[in-house]
Amino acid sequence: MIDPQLLRDSPDLVRRSQDARGDSVSLVDQAIEADARRRSTIGAFEALRAEQNAFGKTVASAPKDEKQALVAKAQELAARVKAAQQVAADADGEFTKLVGAIANPIIDGVPSGGEDNFVTLREVGQKREFDFEPRDHADLGELLGAIDIARGVKVSGSRFYFLKGVGARLEIALMNMALDRALAENFVPLITPTLVRPEIMAGTGFLGEHADEIYYLPADDLYLTGTSEVALAGFHSDEIIDLAAAGGSLRYAGWSTCYRREAGSAGRDNRGILRVHQFNKLEMFSYVLPEDAEAEHLRLVSYQEAMLQACGLAYRVIDVAAGDLGSSAARKYDIEAWVPTQGTYRELTSTSNCTTYQARRLDIRYRTESGKTAPVATLNGTLATTRWIVAILETHQNADGSVTVPQALRPYLGGLERFEPIA
RNA sequence: GGAGACGUCGCAUAGUUCGGCCUAGUGCACCACCCUGCUAAGGUGGAGAGGGGUUUAAACUCCUCCGAGGGUUCAAAUCCCUCCGUCUCCGCCA
Numbered sequence: 260m261i262d263p264q265l266l267r268d269s270p271d272l273v274r275r276s277q278d279a280r281g282d283s284v285s286l287v288d289q290a291i292e293a294d295a296r297r298r299s300t301i302g303a304f305e306a307l308r309a310e311q312n313a314f315g316k317t318v319a320s321a322p323k324d325e326k327q328a329l330v331a332k333a334q335e336l337a338a339r340v341k342a343a344q345q346v347a348a349d350a351d352g353e354f355t356k357l358v359g360a361i362a363n364p365i366i367d368g369v370p371s372g373g374e375d376n377f378v379t380l381r382e383v384g385q386k387r388e389f390d391f392e393p394r395d396h397a398d399l400g401e402l403l404g405a406i407d408i409a410r411g412v413k414v415s416g417s418r419f420y421f422l423k424g425v426g427a428r429l430e431i432a433l434m435n436m437a438l439d440r441a442l443a444e445n446f447v448p449l450i451t452p453t454l455v456r457p458e459i460m461a462g463t464g465f466l467g468e469h470a471d472e473i474y475y476l477p478a479d480d481l482y483l484t485g486t487s488e489v490a491l492a493g494f495h496s497d498e499i500i501d502l503a504a505a506g507g508s509l510r511y512a513g514w515s516t517c518y519r520r521e522a523g524s525a526g527r528d529n530r531g532i533l534r535v536h537q538f539n540k541l542e543m544f545s546y547v548l549p550e551d552a553e554a555e556h557l558r559l560v561s562y563q564e565a566m567l568q569a570c571g572l573a574y575r576v577i578d579v580a581a582g583d584l585g586s587s588a589a590r591k592y593d594i595e596a597w598v599p600t601q602g603t604y605r606e607l608t609s610t611s612n613c614t615t616y617q618a619r620r621l622d623i624r625y626r627t628e629s630g631k632t633a634p635v636a637t638l639n640g641t642l643a644t645t646r647w648i649v650a651i652l653e654t655h656q657n658a659d660g661s662v663t664v665p666q667a668l669r670p671y672l673g674g675l676e677r678f679e680p681i682a
Numbered sequence: 683g684g685a686g687a688c689g690u691c692g693c694a695u696a697g698u699u700c701g702g703c704c705u706a707g708u709g710c711a712c713c714a715c716c717c718u719g720c721u722a723a724g725g726u727g728g729a730g731a732g733g734g735g736u737u738u739a740a741a742c743u744c745c746u747c748c749g750a751g752g753g754u755u756c757a758a759a760u761c762c763c764u765c766c767g768u769c770u771c772c773g774c775c776a
Contacts (some may be wrong), residue, residue: 316757326756332756351733
């Protein structure tokens with residue numbers, strides 16, 4: 260949810276953001292109007308209520324013989340209060356609905372437009388060239404006994420797989436390397452719930468545009484999370500957190516399995532494990548002071564880049580365009596790694612600065628120096644996922660089908676230097 | 683899954699019997715000052731959250747919040763319903 264004060268003070272800023280995202284601009288004016296109506300109806304109700312409260316005392320202390328008449332008058336007053344309360348509640352509901360539909364105002368510099376209007380900030384690393392015909396990760400996975408798609412499909416259906424042998428070990432190694440790096444930056448590790456209540460799912464904004472992406476268990480009214488961001492954001496919901504005592508920020512590294520229905524992407528990336536229903540992820544999540552959010556965002560990107568570099572991957576960092584941002588994000592950087600057999604970059608990480616938008620909805624606050632409460636800023640970013648295996652296998656493959664393990668990962672694989680094809 | 687107990691403004695509690703004197707009391711912790719002086723004790727005062735009005739701001743003022751949401755009533759922490767959660771015991775199962 261955006262700051263209602265911003266709507267009153269700087270409506271143009273909100274209008275510009277809506278326009279850049281390709282969202283409704285008139286929604287802003289509807290919300291402003293609803294805000295005015297809300298406040299006037301609340302005022303009317305509260306005045307009546309004050310009258311009722313005062314009159315109630317008169318009734319309570321009145322002598323018995325006068326009570327009858329007073330109660331009759333109180334009944335009439337109560338009816339008016341009830342009506343005014345309903346009007347105020349309706350106006351408040353309408354305002355909440357409209358203001359809730361407005362996405363987080365983008366940060367200056369975010370490119371306008373849709374999916375294709377991103378700006379490439381930098382390209383890093385050498386794209387791998389081959390003097391042989393490179394295999395794609397699905398072939399390599401089979402050759403190495405690392406990925407078993409067929410059996411995944413047999414057991415669970417399309418877009419499921421088994422990681423096996425060095426494949427399973429590689430994923431655990433990636434997660435452990437990511438965790439070690441997160442620990443070095445003072446992230447607190449968390450293994451998070453992957454089933455969450457509706458209000459937490461809604462609070463993180465995933466029930467809106469992503470609703471059909473999410474697995475839902477009707478028997479228990481619980482949602483399976485597509486990222487630990489949901490639980491990490493919910494972790495401090497309804498809390499006033501002490502950022503000062505924590506050194507200005509609270510950082511968590513959440514590990515979890517992630518579940519995605521991939522509705523609407525039928526036919527896309529069907530081969531291999533690029534787009535799957537279930538994978539694992541180590542996610543960084545930061546709670547910071549609003550004024551520190553942009554600096555924290557750049558730090559998260561730098562940790563991601565360091566991870567990709569350690570894995571010997573070529574990549575580009577892109578500034579995602581406004582129309583391709585989630586409603587909670589004010590800016591998002593994606594890092595895409597070069598996938599040789601596809602001849603293109605594919606997203607391996609994403610990091611969003613949600614400013615105070617997500618925190619306002621989840622009611623996560625801190626205390627300012629003057630002692631008042633104010634919403635914190637939240638940020639999230641990927642540090643490792645199962646998908647990285649795709650780029651790592653393809654990038655470091657050799658002509659005989661073996662794969663050279665990047666130096667940085669070897670300590671996490673018992674010193675293993677190469678994955679060799681199984682017989 | 684069954685039975686029972688419970689949920690009060692940081693923590694701990696009073697209040698629920700029998701609706702109005704609750705504008706939710708008290709203790710601890712906290713903050714400021716005072717006294718005293720040696721790591722403590724005492725004294726005075728302050729202090730919850732959200733939302734209106736007003737204001738440069740402060741101050742002031744009103745409304746709401748007793749797990750959540752409904753209901754009854756002129757009036758609900760208190761009565762009724764639903765849900766959520768915690769604890770104890772029993773059952774079942776990794």
